[in-house]
Amino acid sequence: MSKNVIVIGSGAAGMTAASEAKRCDPSAKVTVITEDEHIAYSPCVIPWALEGKAKWEDIVMHDAAFYKEERDIEVLTKTKVASVSDADKKVVTEDGKEFAYDSLVIATGSTVFIPPVEGKDLKGVFGIKTINDGKAIESALRDAKKVVIAGAGVIGLEAALAFVNIGKEVTVIEMMDQVIPRIADSDMAEPIQKYLEDCDVKIILKAPLQKVCGTDRVTGVVAAGIEYPADLVIFATGVRANLAIPKMLELDIGQLGAVVTAPTMQAYRRGRLVKDVFLAGDVVQCQSAVVAGPTMSQLGSSAVREGLVAGRNAVGGNAVCGPVASPWVSAIGSKQIAGTGMSLGLASWYGLDVATGKAEGLTRARYYPGGKPLTVKVLADRCSRRIIGAQIVSEEDVTGRINWLTAAIIDGTTADDFAVRAENAYCPPTNQVRDVVLAAVDDLLRKL
Amino acid sequence: MSKNVIVIGSGAAGMTAASEAKRCDPSAKVTVITEDEHIAYSPCVIPWALEGKAKWEDIVMHDAAFYKEERDIEVLTKTKVASVSDADKKVVTEDGKEFAYDSLVIATGSTVFIPPVEGKDLKGVFGIKTINDGKAIESALRDAKKVVIAGAGVIGLEAALAFVNIGKEVTVIEMMDQVIPRIADSDMAEPIQKYLEDCDVKIILKAPLQKVCGTDRVTGVVAAGIEYPADLVIFATGVRANLAIPKMLELDIGQLGAVVTAPTMQAYRRGRLVKDVFLAGDVVQCQSAVVAGPTMSQLGSSAVREGLVAGRNAVGGNAVCGPVASPWVSAIGSKQIAGTGMSLGLASWYGLDVATGKAEGLTRARYYPGGKPLTVKVLADRCSRRIIGAQIVSEEDVTGRINWLTAAIIDGTTADDFAVRAENAYCPPTNQVRDVVLAAVDDLLRKL
Numbered sequence: 001m002s003k004n005v006i007v008i009g010s011g012a013a014g015m016t017a018a019s020e021a022k023r024c025d026p027s028a029k030v031t032v033i034t035e036d037e038h039i040a041y042s043p044c045v046i047p048w049a050l051e052g053k054a055k056w057e058d059i060v061m062h063d064a065a066f067y068k069e070e071r072d073i074e075v076l077t078k079t080k081v082a083s084v085s086d087a088d089k090k091v092v093t094e095d096g097k098e099f100a101y102d103s104l105v106i107a108t109g110s111t112v113f114i115p116p117v118e119g120k121d122l123k124g125v126f127g128i129k130t131i132n133d134g135k136a137i138e139s140a141l142r143d144a145k146k147v148v149i150a151g152a153g154v155i156g157l158e159a160a161l162a163f164v165n166i167g168k169e170v171t172v173i174e175m176m177d178q179v180i181p182r183i184a185d186s187d188m189a190e191p192i193q194k195y196l197e198d199c200d201v202k203i204i205l206k207a208p209l210q211k212v213c214g215t216d217r218v219t220g221v222v223a224a225g226i227e228y229p230a231d232l233v234i235f236a237t238g239v240r241a242n243l244a245i246p247k248m249l250e251l252d253i254g255q256l257g258a259v260v261t262a263p264t265m266q267a268y269r270r271g272r273l274v275k276d277v278f279l280a281g282d283v284v285q286c287q288s289a290v291v292a293g294p295t296m297s298q299l300g301s302s303a304v305r306e307g308l309v310a311g312r313n314a315v316g317g318n319a320v321c322g323p324v325a326s327p328w329v330s331a332i333g334s335k336q337i338a339g340t341g342m343s344l345g346l347a348s349w350y351g352l353d354v355a356t357g358k359a360e361g362l363t364r365a366r367y368y369p370g371g372k373p374l375t376v377k378v379l380a381d382r383c384s385r386r387i388i389g390a391q392i393v394s395e396e397d398v399t400g401r402i403n404w405l406t407a408a409i410i411d412g413t414t415a416d417d418f419a420v421r422a423e424n425a426y427c428p429p430t431n432q433v434r435d436v437v438l439a440a441v442d443d444l445l446r447k448l
Numbered sequence: 449m450s451k452n453v454i455v456i457g458s459g460a461a462g463m464t465a466a467s468e469a470k471r472c473d474p475s476a477k478v479t480v481i482t483e484d485e486h487i488a489y490s491p492c493v494i495p496w497a498l499e500g501k502a503k504w505e506d507i508v509m510h511d512a513a514f515y516k517e518e519r520d521i522e523v524l525t526k527t528k529v530a531s532v533s534d535a536d537k538k539v540v541t542e543d544g545k546e547f548a549y550d551s552l553v554i555a556t557g558s559t560v561f562i563p564p565v566e567g568k569d570l571k572g573v574f575g576i577k578t579i580n581d582g583k584a585i586e587s588a589l590r591d592a593k594k595v596v597i598a599g600a601g602v603i604g605l606e607a608a609l610a611f612v613n614i615g616k617e618v619t620v621i622e623m624m625d626q627v628i629p630r631i632a633d634s635d636m637a638e639p640i641q642k643y644l645e646d647c648d649v650k651i652i653l654k655a656p657l658q659k660v661c662g663t664d665r666v667t668g669v670v671a672a673g674i675e676y677p678a679d680l681v682i683f684a685t686g687v688r689a690n691l692a693i694p695k696m697l698e699l700d701i702g703q704l705g706a707v708v709t710a711p712t713m714q715a716y717r718r719g720r721l722v723k724d725v726f727l728a729g730d731v732v733q734c735q736s737a738v739v740a741g742p743t744m745s746q747l748g749s750s751a752v753r754e755g756l757v758a759g760r761n762a763v764g765g766n767a768v769c770g771p772v773a774s775p776w777v778s779a780i781g782s783k784q785i786a787g788t789g790m791s792l793g794l795a796s797w798y799g800l801d802v803a804t805g806k807a808e809g810l811t812r813a814r815y816y817p818g819g820k821p822l823t824v825k826v827l828a829d830r831c832s833r834r835i836i837g838a839q840i841v842s843e844e845d846v847t848g849r850i851n852w853l854t855a856a857i858i859d860g861t862t863a864d865d866f867a868v869r870a871e872n873a874y875c876p877p878t879n880q881v882r883d884v885v886l887a888a889v890d891d892l893l894r895k896l
Contacts, residue, residue, distance in 0.1 A: 012881060042813060045876040054876070058815035300881045301874040308890075320868055327873035338873050365490060367506035399878045400848020403871070403885070407855050410869050420768055421858050423851070425775035425786050426749035428493040428502070430847045433460060433748045437851070442756075 002027040005314045006091050006101040008081055008245055010034035012042070012300050013281025014107035015062075016307030017314065018073050021105075025315035031099060032067070032075040033091065038131045039064065039075060044300050046134040047155065050141070051162035056131060084248045086277055103276045103314035106246060106259075106267070107307065110239035110282035110298055115150075119212030125233045128159060137234065144231035145169055148221050150209050152179040154330035154337075156236030157192065160201045161333050171202040171230070173209055173223045183328065184337065185344045187358075188377055188391040195335050204228070239298055241283045249277065254294050258285040263320035265310040278314055280306035289323035289410045290342050290381075290388045291350050297326040325389075325409040327402045334395050338402035341389035341409040342379060353382045354389075357415075357444025361436035363397050365428035372396055376440040378405065378415070385414040385448060387441075397430075401437050415444050450475040453762045454539050454549040456529055456693055458482035460490070460748050461729025462555030463510075464755030465762065466521050469553075473763035479547060480515070480523040481539065486579045487512065487523060492748050494582040495603065498589070499610035504579060532696045534725055551724045551762035554694060554707075554715070555755065558687035558730035558746055563598075567660030573681045576607060585682065592679035593617060596669050598657050600627040602778035602785075604684030605640065608649045609781050619650040619678070621657055621671045631776065632785065633792045635806075636825055636839040643783050652676070687746055689731045697725065702742050706733040711768035713758040726762055728754035737771035737858045738790050738829075738836045739798050745774040773857040775850050782843050786850035789837035789857040790827060801830040802837075805863075805892025809884035811845050813876035820844055824888040826853065826863070833862040833896060835889075845878075849885050863892050 005028050007018045014032060022030050032039070041060040048054045064075035080094040084104070091099045112127030114120050124144075126137050141147075147163045149156045152174035163170045172179070178186040179193045193203055207223035212233055214220070220229040241258040252268040254260040260268050261284045267274040281303035288295035302324065309319040329338035347354045357378045364371030372395035379389035390405040392398045408418050419442060424435035432439075453476050455466045462480060470478050480487070489508040496502045512523035528542040532552070539547045560575030562568050572592075574585050589595075595611045597604045600622035611618045620627075626634040627641045641651055655671035660681055662668070668677040689706040700716040702708040708716050709732045715722040729751035736743035750772065757767040777786035795802045805826045812819030820843035827837035838853040840846045856866055867890060872883035 042815070042876060042881065044874070044881075045813060045816065048816065048876060053817060054813075054815050061814070299874065301872050301883075304882045305871065305886075322869035324871060327871055329873035329875045329878050331875050331877035336875075336878060340873070365493060366509070367490070367502050368493065368496065369501060397845050397848055399873050399875075399883070400845055400850075400852055402848075402873045403883065404848055404852035404855055406871050406873070407852055407859075407869075410871070411855075411859060411861075413859075421770035421855075423753065423772060423775055423854050423858070424749050425777035425788070425847050425850045425854070426492070426747060427777045427779050427784075427847075428490060428496060429779035430777050430784060433490065434752045435749075435847070435851065 002029055003102045003315050004100055005030045005103045005105065006099050007032045007105040007107060008091070009107035009109055009281065010036050010039035010075065011107060011109045011281060011303060013109070013303035013307040014105065015040040016304045017105045017107060017280055017311035019071060020308045020311030021315045022071055022073055024312050024317055028315050030073045032073060033079050033081060033093060033099070034075065034077055035080050037078055039077060041131055042300060043129055046128055047158035047162040049134055050138055050159065051165050056135065060131070081245060084245060086249055086274060103278065105310045105314050106277065106279045106283060107281045108242040108245050108283050110241050112235055113238050113240045114235045115209065115237060117209060117211055119214060119218065122212055122214045122218045123216060124218035124231060125212055125235070127235050128155060129239065140232050141168070146230050147232045147234065148173060148228055148230035149234045149236055150221070151236040151238065152181070152203065153236055153238065154180060154328070157196060157332050158330060159234060159236060161196060161199060164200055171204060171228050173204050173207050173221060173228065175208040177206050179203060180337065182345055183339050183343050184391055185377065188337065188375070188393055191393055192332055192335055192337050195333065199333060239282060243283070246283065249274070254285040256285045256294050256296050258296065259283055260285060264313050264318065265306055265321060278310040280310040287323040289325045295324065295326065297324045299326060299328060302326065322410060325406045327406040329399050329402060335393065336395060336398045337391070337393045338398040339391040340402050340406040343389060344379065347379065347388060352388065354379050355382050355444060355447045357440045357442070357447055359436050359439035359443050361432050361439060363394055363431060365432055368428040374436045376401070376436045378440045378444045380415045380444055380448060382448060385416055386412055387415055387418060405437065415441055415448060419445055450477055451550045451763050452548055453478045453551045453553065454547055455480045455553040455555060456539070457555035457557055457729065458484050458487035458523060459555060459557045459729060459751060461557070461751035461755040462553065463488040464752045465553045465555060465728050465759035467519060468756045468759030469763045470519055470521055472760050472765055476763050478521045480521060481527050481529060481541060481547070482523065482525055483528050485526055487525060489579055490748060491577055494576055495606035495610040497582055498586055498607065499613050504583065508579070529693060532693060534697055534722060551726065553758045553762050554725065554727045554731060555729045556690040556693050556731050558689050560683055561686050561688045562683045563657065563685060565657060565659055567662060567666070570660055570662045570666045571664060572666035572679060573660055573683070575683050576603060577687065588680050589616070594678050595680045595682065596621060596676055596678035597682045597684055598669070599684035599686065600629070600651065601684055601686065602628060602776070605644060605780050606778060607682060607684060609644060609647060612648050619652060619676050621652050621655050621669060621676065623656040625654050627651060628785065630793055631787050631791050632839055633825065636785065636823070636841055639841055640780055640783055640785050643781065647781060687730060691731070694731065697722070702733040704733045704742050704744050706744065707731055708733060712761050712766070713754055713769060726758035728758040735771040737773045743772060743774065745772045747774060747776060750774065770858060773854045775854040777847050777850060783841065784843060784846045785839070785841050786846040787839040788850050788854040791837060792827065795827065795836060800836065802827050803830050803892060803895045805888045805890070805895055807884050807887035807891050809880050809887060811842055811879060813880055816876040822884045824849070824884045826888045826892050828863045828892055828896060830896060833864055834860055835863055835866060853885065863889055863896060867893055
C-alpha cells in the first residue's frame with residue numbers, strides 16, 4: 001500500500017525530504033504543508049539579491065506548480081498547522097482540513113532571534129531570513145541612507161558589504177570583540193574586518209545593542225552607551241529553532257534549544273524514539289563530530305543532508321546522518337573565509353586544551369602569476385592530538401579545502417596521521433607543491 | 449656528535465630532504481651532490497615558461513649560494529657521483545673527491561623516456577623535463593612553425609596549448625585512444641580534448657609513433673603509417689627512474705622499475721632494510737592506497753612529501769609516508785582536470801570490478817552569476833564498496849575537492865560511509881548547497 005508522507009515546512013530541509021521520499025518510493029503520496037508563500041529558495045543569497053547580483057525570481061528554485069507537475073508532490077502554501085497528533089497520525093490545518101499520515105517530517109526551520117530591546121518593533125527594523133524580509137528591506141532601502149546591522153556574523157557582514165555597494169552608509173554593531181565571533185578565531189576574522197573597513201563599512205565591536213531609537217520609525221540605535229543614527233536597522237543576530245510543532249507532539253527539546261534526533265533523524269519523546277516522526281533542518285540539534293554531545297548546524301547544506309535522510313526514512317529507508325563538523329564558508333567581496341569544527345572560542349567553552357598551526361601561502365605556485373594569499377589555520381586537541389577545527393581565508397578555492405579538513409575532523413584523524421597520510425594534487429596554476437593545508441598541519445605538529 | 453648527511457639529487461625531493469634534515473637537526477652537516485646546474489626548481493611549470501607566463505629566473509626558487517648562506521647546506525652542482533659504498537659509508541665523485549656520510553638520501557629523480565624509434569636523436573627532437581630542455585626548446589621554437597608533441601599526457605597537452613598560444617601549429621600524437629590515457633577516464637578526458645581542438649591543437653589518437661623523419665634536422669614524424677611534418681618534435685612520453693646510484697648500492701628495484709622503499713623511505717637490499725640509506729622522489733615506487741602492491745607516484749607533490757620523511761629520518765627521526773592515491777591536477781587554458789586513485793583503465797588492469805557515479809553542476813549556486821560547469825566522477829570497487837578513484841573537470845576550485853576525495857580513498861572510506869559522513873560548506877558565490885562531489889557519490893550509491 002502506498003505511504004502517506006506529510007512534510008511540514010518548505011525550506012531546503014522540507015523540500016529535499018519531500019523530493020527524496022518521492023524519489024525512493026514513487027508510489028508514496030507526499031504532501032508539503034507550509035506557512036510560507038515562497039518555497040524551496042535559498043535564504044543565504046539574500047545579501048546578493050539586495051545588491052542586485054541575484055534576482056528574486058531566480059532564487060526561488062521551484063514553485064508549487066513545479067512540484068505538482070514534475071514530481072507529483074502536493075505543496076499547500078500559506079497554510080498553518082493547527083494541531084498534530086501522532087497517536088491519531090494526523091495533521092489538522094487552521095482552515096480545518098485533516099491530513100492523515102503514515103510518516104511525518106517536521107522541517108519548520110528557524111526564525112531570526114531579535115533581542116528583546118526597546119524599540120525592536122519600530123518601523124524600519126527588520127530580520128534578514130525570508131524572501132519577504134529581503135523584499136521589505138529592498139523597499140525600505142530606497143529612502144534610507146544610513147543602515148545599522150546588528151550582529152557581525154557572516155550574514156551581517158555579507159549584507160553590510162552589499163549595502164555599501166549600493167551606496168549606503170553602513171555600521172555593524174557587534175557585542176563581542178571580533179567579527180564572526182563564535183565560529184572564527186580573532187586572527188582569522190581580523191583580515192575580513194580590515195577588508196570591510198577598507199570598503200567603508202564601519203564596525204563597532206564590544207558594543208551590546210541596548211535600544212532601538214525612534215518614535216514611529218527607527219532613527220538610530222544605542223550600543224554601549226553611544227547612539228548611532230540609522231534609517232534602517234537589520235538584525236542579523238542568529239536564529240532560533242521554530243518549536244511550535246515539535247512542542248505539540250511533546251518531542252524532546254535538547255539543551256541547545258532545538259529538537260533531539262536519532263542519526264535516522266527520528267524524534268524522541270521522554271527519551272524514546274517516536275515512530276514515524278522525522279525532523280530535518282534548523283529545527284534539530286546535531287551530534288558533534290568533535291565532542292560527545294550536541295551541537296547546532298543551522299546551515300543550508302546541513303538542511304539538505306538531513307532532509308535526504310529524513311525523506312528516505314519516511315518511506316521505509318534506513319539512512320543515517322553522521323556526526324557533524326558543520327563546515328561553513330562566506331564570500332565577502334573579493335574575500336572568502338571558511339571554517340569547520342571548533343573555533344578556539346568554542347573549544348575553550350568545551351574545556352579542550354588546544355594547539356594551533358598556521359601557514360600562509362598562495363593559491364598558485366609562487367612564480368606563477370595571479371596567485372592569491374591563502375591562510376590556513378588548523379586546531380588540534382592536545383590530549384587526543386585529533387584535528388578538531390580549521391579556518392581558511394583567501395580569495396578563491398577555499399570550499400574544497402575546508403571540506404577536506406572537515407573529513408579529517410569527522411573521521412577523528414590525528415594531526416600526526418593527517419601529516420603521514422594526506423596528499424595534495426599539484427599544478428603551478430592551481431596551488432603550491434605542498435598545499436598550504438599541509439603546511440599548516442606541519443606547523444601544528446611542531447606546536448603539539 | 450653531529451651527523452653527516454649526503455643527499456644525491458637536487459630536485460624537489462632532494463632539496464626538501466636536505467632542508468628538512470637541517471631543520472630537524474641544525475647541528476647536522478648537510479651536503480647535496482647533483483649533476484644539475486639548476487637546482488630546486490619546478491619542472492611542472494616549463495609549459496608556462498615557454499609561453500612566457502612564468503620566467504626562467506623566477507622558477508628557480510633558490511640557488512646554491514642561498515642554501516649555503518640561508519640554510520648552511522652545501523650544494524655541489526654539476527658534480528657526478530662515480531661510486532657509492534654503504535659498507536664504507538662514502539660517496540666518491542668523478543672529480544675524485546670523497547665524502548663520508550652517516551646518512552645518505554638518494555633523490556636522483558627520473559629522465560624522459562624516449563621510445564627507441566628511428567631518428568629520435570635528430571636535431572630538433574627534445575624531451576621536456578629540465579630547465580635546460582625548456583631553454584633549448586625555447587631557442588629552437590624561434591625558427592619553428594610546426595610542432596609535434598608525442599604523448600597526450602598532461603604535460604604534453606599543457607605544452608601543446610602553450611605552443612598554440614605563441615602562434616605555432618601543433619599536432620599531438622598519442623598511441624592510445626584518448627588524451628590523458630591511464631590516469632583519466634575517456635568521458636572525463638573528452639571535454640579536455642574538445643577544448644584543445646577548439647583552441648586549434650590537432651590531436652591524433654590511436655597513432656603509435658613509428659619514426660622521426662629527417663636527415664640532419666627533424667622534418668616530421670610517422671605515426672600509424674601517416675607522416676606529420678614538424679620543425680620540432682617534443683617527447684612527453686613519461687619518465688623513467690634514474691637507477692644508476694641505486695644499482696651501485698644493489699638496492700632492490702621493484703616490479704614497476706623504481707626503487708622499493710619502506711614507509712620510512714629506507715631502501716631494501718635482497719629484502720632487508722639498508723641502514724642509513726633513504727630515498728625520495730621519482731626514483732621510488734610507492735605503496736598503493738587502493739590495492740595491496742606498489743604504484744608509481746612521480747609527482748612534484750609526492751617528491752616533497754617523501755623528501756620531508758627522508759630528510760627527517762636521515763637525522764634520526766621516525767617519520768613515515770602512508771600509502772598513496774597520487775592526486776594530480778592539470779590546468780589547460782581555462783580548463784582544469786584533476787584525478788586521484790584509480791581510473792577505470794587502471795582498475796581493470798588490477799582486475800577490480802568498478803561502479804561509477806557522476807554528477808554535473810556548477811561552482812556557484814545555480815542562480816548566482818558566473819558559476820562554471822563542474823563535473824565529478826567517483827569510482828568504487830563493487831566488492832568492498834570503497835571509493836577507489838575520482839576525477840573532476842571544471843574551470844576552478846578542483847584541487848581542494850580532489851584532495852578531499854583523496855583523503856577518502858586513503859582512509860578506505862566506502863561510498864556508503866562517505867554519503868553518511870561527508871559534509872560540505874556552502875555559500876551561493878562559492879558552490880552549490882549540496883556540493884557536486886556529494887551528488888556524484890549519491891549517484892554512485894544508486895549504481896552500486
